[in-house]
Amino acid sequence: MSYVLKRIGTFIWMLWVATTLNFIIPRLMPGNPAEALYGKFQGQLSPAAMQAMEIQFGVNTGVPLWKQYLTYLWNMLHLNFGISYNFYPTKVSTIIGHSLPYTIGLVGISLIIAFAVGTVLGIYGAWKRNGALDSIQSPVLLFLQSVPAFWLGLMMLFYFGFIKGWFPDSHAYSDGATPSFTWGFIGDLLWHATLPGLALILTGLGGWMLGMRNMMVQTLGDDYITFAEAKGAPQRTLMLRYAARNAILPNFTGFGQxxxxxxxxxxxxxxxxxxPGIGYTLQQGILAEDYPLIQGIFLIIAVVTLFANMIVDILYVRLDPRAENGGDAA
Incomplete structure (x- = not known):
């Protein structure tokens, strides 16, 4: 219990640090979002309009910094990240809420598939090491791992999208389609996500396979595996219950991160x-110097990363109690 409370305390501390840095860093930069938006209008706005935009963006120079900070914390608690001036007057939270489901659907499902398939291939590759499957899959998947996902995506887009025309070349669904929970729209989503999903899956398989295979080979050499085999434990039990269950811990940690x-x-x-996922939205925000949007996305990323690491640390102790005492036997 003390370990869990310690991890929660660390999470709260790091969350405060990340939130504070997210407030300070943009204010150390020259200018502010209101001035950038004001410049886009080529001086057509009045000074009163400039002051109103500063208040709206939360960078009013007439307000003390500590008051801005308290207002900022209050807004963060209510998921109010301000106004995007690249998509003015849309709220940043609205833009993130629109983009995030697409990213979770594409990148999240691709990650789960790559992790599951790569882990299974690693288990069987180690169990039947130097066999036909292991001899083929290892060099192929390691080669794919060395290929950047964006480069493989470009090649697939050029051949299957432009030359063959089998898959769409952009967006998450067809023009004119209305987002809805219908089989037609879901099929359209999957059709558009096929090429980017395959690029992410194929380039991710090698890492999960190699990590699981190496840990399995190491685990299979441990004394308790030899002892269980000498007692006549079935081969399937040796592979899954004894070897894979312990070898998967590092992969599990990597999966959580x-x-x-x-x-x-x-x-x-x-x-x-x-x-139209969060990565594409972030790229648009950077090109347009949309500080509120960039700030909101970075904060969401920091919070989720810290929370996921905390959950992984807690679950890891449940799987391996030795980790709570720094690796010593319980």
Whole structure:
């Protein structure tokens, strides 16, 4: 229980640090979002309009910094990230709420598939090491792992999208389609997500397979595996219950950390396919110098990353109690 409370305390502390840095860093930069938006109008706005925009963006120079900070914390608690001036007057929370489901659906499902398939391949590859499957899958998946996902996505987009015309080349659904929970629209979503999803899956398989295979090979050499085999334990039990159950712990930790990265999306892959996820939205915000949007997205990424790491640490102790005492036997 003390370990859990310690991890929660660390999460709260790091969350405060991330939130505070997210407030301070943009204010150390020259200018502010209101001035950038004011410049887009080529001086056509009055000074009163400039002051009103500063208040709306939360950067009013007439308000003390500590009051701005308290207002900022209050707004964060209510998920009020301000106004995006690239999509003015849309709220940042509205833009993130629209983009996040697409990223979770694309990157999240791709990650789960890559993790599950890669882990299974790693288990069987180690169990039948130097066999036909292991001899083929290891070099192929390691090669795919070395290929950037955006480059593989470009190649797939060029061949299957432009040359063959089998798959759409952009967006998350067809023009004119109305988002709804119908089989037709869901099928359209899956059709548009096929190429970017495959690019993410194929380039991610190698890492999960290699990590699981190496841990399985190491675990299979432990004394308790030899002892269980000498007692006549079935081969399936040895492979799954004894070896794989212990070897999967590092992969499980990596999976938890990778889940946190799902929220940040895959910026280059989403940009190539013009997929309206959080990565593509972040890229648009950076190009337009949309500080409120960038700030809101970074804060969401930081919060989810910290929370996911905390959950993984707590669950890891449940799977391996030795971790609570720094790896010593319980």
């Amino acid at each position: 990778a889940l946190a990265a799902v929220v940040s999306g895959s910026v280059l892959v989403e940009t190539i396919f013009s997929y």
